[in-house]
Amino acid sequence: MxxxxxxxxxxxxxxxxxxxYAQIFSDYSDLSTDYFNLSPKNHLEIAQKLDKCNHLLFVFPLYADSIPVGLLNFLKFLEQNPPQKKPVVSVIVNCGFLEYSQNDIAVQQLKLFCSINDYPVGSVLKIGSGEAILDTPFAFLVKRKIKKIAHSISKKRYVNLHTTMPLFKKTFIKASTNFWINKGKSNGITKEQMETMKIEDDKVV
Ligand SMILES: Cc1cc2nc3c(=O)[nH]c(=O)nc-3n(C[C@H](O)[C@H](O)[C@H](O)COP(=O)(O)O)c2cc1C
Incomplete structure (x- = not known):
């Protein structure tokens, strides 16, 4: 187990x-890991695992300054179906913007869940520029922090960490704007089309 x-x-x-990010964590972890892609169908399966492990690590993106709704639903499920033994909860959260502090609210949300439901809080890693950093020469920065968080959990010496790309905001915005324009182009969509609200339409007018 x-x-x-x-x-x-x-x-x-x-x-x-x-x-x-989860794979990098597993590669560095001295402790054995079980990995799940959260879905509405596997809440019970995951909850049953929690009785038999010492640590729970949530890895997730920031969505609209918050935890994703799928995670919220899982937390609600855990409130209704608590494990008998509460694992230590650690977090790796990544966001698209440059500032890792954008993730603060999501971390607070999880900490609130832990305090209301008696889960000990472990380590936290907040990643800024999480969409981009792995494809840049700065990938080593995030890998280094993931290694640290993995060791902190195995040694039970919990830490609060953060990282992002060491870029000026202007440079980051310019580079990310170009990235999304090119992404749109490769999908046959112009910058002007992307600036409309009609994201679900087959043909954007
Ligand atoms: C619907 C949606 C909402 C998002 N909201 C935020 C946000 O509020 N702040 C931010 O910095 N990034 C935001 N992002 C960017 C994601 O956090 C970022 O792309 C992240 O790397 C996605 O991680 P994932 O591939 O693990 O899902 C959002 C992305 C989507 C698709």
């Missing part, structure tokens, strides 16, 4: 940055 249950709560879990 694995000692750490890792729950990837990204709504695009199978293709997510969170999946890569």
């Amino acid at each position: 694995a000692e750490i249950t890792i729950v990837n709560a990204s709504p695009r879990a199978p293709k997510s940055n969170s999946k890569i």
Whole structure:
């Protein structure tokens, strides 16, 4: 039985940055890990694992300054179906913006859940520029912090960490704007089309 249950709560879990962050964590972890892509169908399966592990690690993206709704629903499920033994809850949260502090509210939300429901809080890693950093020469910065958080959990010496790309805000905004314009182009969509609200339409007018 694995000692750490890792729950990837990204709504695009199978293709997510969170999946890569979770994999890096597993590679560095001295403790054995079990990995789950969170879905509405596996709440019970994950909850049953929690009785048999010592640590729960949530890995997820920031969505609208908050935890993703799928994670919120899982927390509600845990409130209704609490494990008999509460694991220590640690967090790796990543956001698109440069500032890692954008993740503060999401971390507070999880800490509130833990304090109301008697889960001990472990380590926290807040990642800024989480969509981009792994594809840049700064990837080593985030890998280094994930290694630290993995060791902190195995040694039970919990830490609060953060990282982001060491760029000026202007440089980051310019680079990310170009990235999304090119992404749109490769999907046959112009910048002007992306600036409309008609994101769900097949043909944007
Ligand atoms: C619907 C939606 C809402 C988002 N909201 C925020 C936000 O409020 N702040 C932010 O910095 N990034 C935001 N992002 C960016 C994601 O946090 C970022 O792309 C992250 O790397 C996605 O991680 P994932 O691949 O693990 O899902 C949002 C992305 C989406 C799709």
